[in-house]
Amino acid sequence: MEQVELAAAATDVSLWALFMQAGFIVKLVMLGLLGASVWTWALVIDKAVTFRKAQRQYDHFEQVFWSGQSLEELYRTLAERQNTGLAAIFVAAMREWKKSFERGARSPIGLQMRIDRAMDVTMARESETLEARLSSLATIGSAGPFVGLFGTVVGIMTSFQAIAGSKSTNLAVVAPGIAEALLATAIGLVAAIPAVIAYNKFSGDAGKLNARMEGFADEFSAILSRQIDEKLQPRPQAAQ
Template sequence: MEGITLSTEAATLSPIALFLQADIVVKGVMVGLLLASIWTWTMIVGFSIKLRRAMRDSDEFERDFWKAQDIDKFYEGAGRADQPAAKVFAAGVQEWRRSTARGAIDRDGTRQRLATVLASATAGEVDRLADRLNSLATIGSVAPFVGLFGTVWGIMRSFTSIAAAQNSSLAVVAPGIAEALFATAIGLFAAIPAVIAYNRFSHGVNRLEGKLNRFSDGFHATLSRELELDR
């Protein structure tokens, strides 16, 4: 009989049973946190692939660029690729062509415009890459408090059960407390990966931004040397 009782209690405290026994408010909290967890892992997988591809493509583009002998020919061949370094390069080439199309070239003005365009293109590519990354920070900061709300609600329900039954035994309070703790666990399950992923991805985006800044500085220096030549 004791073995049967323990098996029944274990089944009662299973995640599915805790969800089915929960109050409608706690159920809503659990469903919301589970959806947030699914969204978190979807973003983690998707952004990992996106960031890894951006870093790889930028490395390959820079390697090919520094080997190129003619910037115009390189632009026609590889300068229109849909990846961050190529977009920065294309913005610089387009500004260079506009600034040097006139007969008399304002060297200082051209340098300033190139620096502005390259910095703007770099910032735009970083913003585009990091789009929706703040969702991870939001989930990481909000999910524990949502789980805490479910915890508080479950404990309140337990006290209500005690008052209604006029009995403070463990059998009366255990279901509500178990539901409350389960809501907290789901909140942490959603928040912890989100915080870790946000910090990791932020570091990766910062690395890519630094790489693009170094590339734009080198490209700007190359074009600046071209301005020193007699045209």
């Protein structure tokens, strides 16, 4: 009994020791999950900065757009810049507007369709930018626990083989192998939980920004539609 207690006391069950004692497959799983965790936090920081910046840009553009400044003046200010979000939608619509009139547009319906199409394409591109790499968070969040569980299963199988080889079932023999196996599951959860939370948060933020883009596009389309009617609708001739 005393020898068993001494053996248990001498067994190092620190995290580093458990990692070093793990088999090749379990080590590979742990390293992969640690890499996924680092990638998750890098994406979290990048997306947090991206969405905060986009929110400020949307607020600033809407403030300028509804301030009463003429559309032509605003377009000249933004046309030569690298625009994103609402500004990019505005520039795309105005560019199509100007090109159509320069080429002698005659059909109000055709012009309106081209403008709406230009805004739709720009919205799709901006939405894709906002949602870029969110699928990585979803993948890590869904697959992380299962990858960790795979490492745990392999570790426990190795422990049972060690028990069979030593023909001993005392705790000093069993505990290290099971502990290193469970460590793989723990690392999998450490990688997956933040990824799931971040994915849900940023997906919601992207949805709100996409809704703002769609709302602005509808409002701006209505404004341009009224101006198209004024420019292209034939005026009734005065009675002779």
